Amino acid sequence: MKKLKFLVPILALSLLSCEQYLDVNDSPNQLTFDKATPSKLLPGAQVSTYRVQVGSMNQLGNVFMNSWTRNVQSFGNGFDKELQLNLDNGFYSAIWDGLYRELKNYQAIIDYPNPDGKFDKYVAAAKVCKSFYTQYIVDLYGNAPYSQAWKGSANVTPSYDDDYAIYQSLITQLEEARDLIANAPADAEDIAPYDVMLQGDMDKWVEFANTVQLRLCLRMSQVTGAKATYRDTKLADIAGGPFLSDNVSINPGFSGGTAEQLTPMAGIYFYNTDQSNVQNRTFIAMSGHAWKSLQSYASTNYPTAGSQEIIAGSGVFYPNVTDPRSTRIFTGGIQGGAVGPRRAVNQGSSSVDVAGPTTPIPGPPSRLGALGHLNPYDQAGIFAGTAPGFPQDFFGVDGFIMTYSEACFLQAEAAVRYPALFSGGQTLFEAGIQDSFDFRNAVIGGYLGTINTRPNFGWTGTDNQKLHAIMYQKWIALMGINGIESYIDYTRTGYPLTPLSSNAGQTRKPYRLVYPVSEYVANSANVPAMSPTDPFVINALTPFWVPGAN
Known part of the structure; x- marks a missing residue:
């Protein structure tokens, strides 16, 4: 892949050497945010949002899904709040704060003057990435600032949007991204030199957009009424794909230099x-x-x-x-x-x-x-x-935004739930498992034949058992890589079955997280009040797609 020798942090958007790409000290050579062009914004946005995903989001998902715990042989405490399910407005606030801070770069690309379509490919990529990461804000918090967010000093106390309305907007953004790609002018600027995810391959950006839309629709698999009608329409729009044919990885030139x-x-x-x-x-x-x-x-x-x-x-x-x-x-x-x-x-x-x-x-x-x-x-x-x-x-290997195995499991789930639109469930399920083995450098041997005799873990039994098997295999495939995705699947479906910690202070895992202290300090007029029990019950604060919440 093409390697960049610089990254672009949100506060210091400068052209820097590889050794300096996170140096945010003031410099007369630095490019201020308001003057940053899409080519300077895109790689930094991609890397900075991935760091939130692989860091705090991945860690929380792996602990909540009972994949990780602490080394009690060497540490007397740690992961205490996660295991006890003791949530407060400081609990994993880095997820909310980090995503909102870094998503500003994508919004800046979308808002950049583009009268002749010169930057259409950048805008398309930014819309897909913004949809990908904003979905996690809704999935983990429900209602959130959206339509008035990322406006800087023009609005430092944005109002909260309805979570379902945000989902609809995210799907609209994906549709707009695909349209921009299909109709970009011939002289639109090539993003390949700056795209550290898909190297400017716009066909792959279409695949990514379709797969993100599929994930958004599957989150809504148990909604009813008008929401279900909307979901079915948006599923039909993408039923023919194409979906991801490879991983969405990221590598701007990772190395062991610093x-x-x-x-x-x-x-x-x-x-x-x-x-x-x-x-x-x-x-x-x-x-x-x-x-x-x-x-x-x-x-x-x-x-x-x-x-x-x-x-x-x-x-x-x-x-x-x-x-x-x-x-x-x-x-x-x-x-x-x-x-x-x-x-x-x-x-x-x-x-x-x-x-x-x-x-x-x-x-x-x-x-x-x-x-x-x-x-x-x-x-x-x-x-x-x-x-x-x-x-x-x-030290220099790729990171992974969305794995091919996840895309396979999403399609396998769609085939179980919506057989009139999607097919090939077992083939996709087994392809996801095979890719997971390849990713981990493990020899699959007779595993597929064996696991497919086990209801809830392989492709056999009732549709519900197959859904459990999909979530189980996705959990293993994403274990340590993108653990938050499995936690959200669990919140949505109850699968895969996952025991609580023996010292849990609640009878179930939370449906959502608590708004962070930064909102209660800086946006107190708009942030909803929450009680300690709100994350664990279905009420007006619960993400709309949770069964029973819509």
Whole structure:
């Protein structure tokens, strides 16, 4: 792919060397925001929103979906609010604050003077990305500033828009983006030199727009009345695709030159530039639920016979399959200066308590596996034997905005729910699994044949069991990569079945998050008041697509 030697941060939109791209000190050479052209805005917008996605959003999703917990062997606390479900207006406020701050770049591209269509391709890309990330604001918070947002000093206290109205606007933006691409003038500026996601391939931008619209419509799968009629119309518009034929990845020239230049997955969860581990590398541990989902009964120290039920009374038991992706996603903890045996921690437990039947416990729990997160499709050349060295070979690999596997699972869900419009559900389901194995550098072997004999985990059984299987396989595919997506799927469908932490202070996971303190301070006249119980009940504050909320 084409590599850029600079990124553009929102506050300092300057043409900088690779070593300086996050230097926000004042300089006479810096380009002020109001004078930044679309070519200067686009790469910075793409990278800065991805950093929010892979950081706080990914972390919250993985903890809420019981994939991650803390290493209780080495840390006395951490993830306490997440496990206890103790939400307040400081809880993951970086999601709201980060997305709103960084989405301003996309809005600036959309608003940039463009009378002759010169910047149509930039505007199209910005509309798709704005829709992609604004959807998460609605999905996590419900009503939000939208029509009056991102106006700078012209409106510092924007009013809140209805969440369903925002969804409609996001779909309209996607339609406008496709129209701009189809009708861009012949001399429209090529975005390839500045597009660090799809390298200016406008056919892929159309695929991305269609796939985002599909995701928006599937979020509305359980709405009724006029909303359902609207959803069905917008589904019919895109039923013929095309949908993503590859990943939407991002790479502006990630490298190990400075901490800011590391691919964010490496810098946030794995390594410093001096090859030492960041704290998250030892802090984040494999949860017992993830272990039981990915390991057979024989390879797990279940406390009693029959205790393999995922949630007591559900009638759904762990699949009893050792998934080859398991050892890629989570590797053994460090013991005696070397990688030790794999172990896990049940969320809420004060000790390491899940392992193989003969593995001594407690002991260091499994940590995130670099080969399953930082070597997508062997991009670093580890298995091909072309890697320059470990771990610096991981420092420049791609990040992932939307994976091909997610696109496959979305289409598989559409085929189950709307067979008159979409087909090929099993083929797409299995393609998503295969891509997940390829991404993790795991050998699939006979996994598909085995898992497809397991209702709720493979393509067999009732439609509801197939929907659970889709959400289960998407959860594994996105584990550690885009965990927030699986949490929103869970909120929407209840799938895949996911236990609460044993020390949870609520009887269910929240339907939404709490508006951040920044809104109550700077936009107090407009932000809705919330009580501590509001996130856990269906009321006027619940995102409209939650079953029973519309």
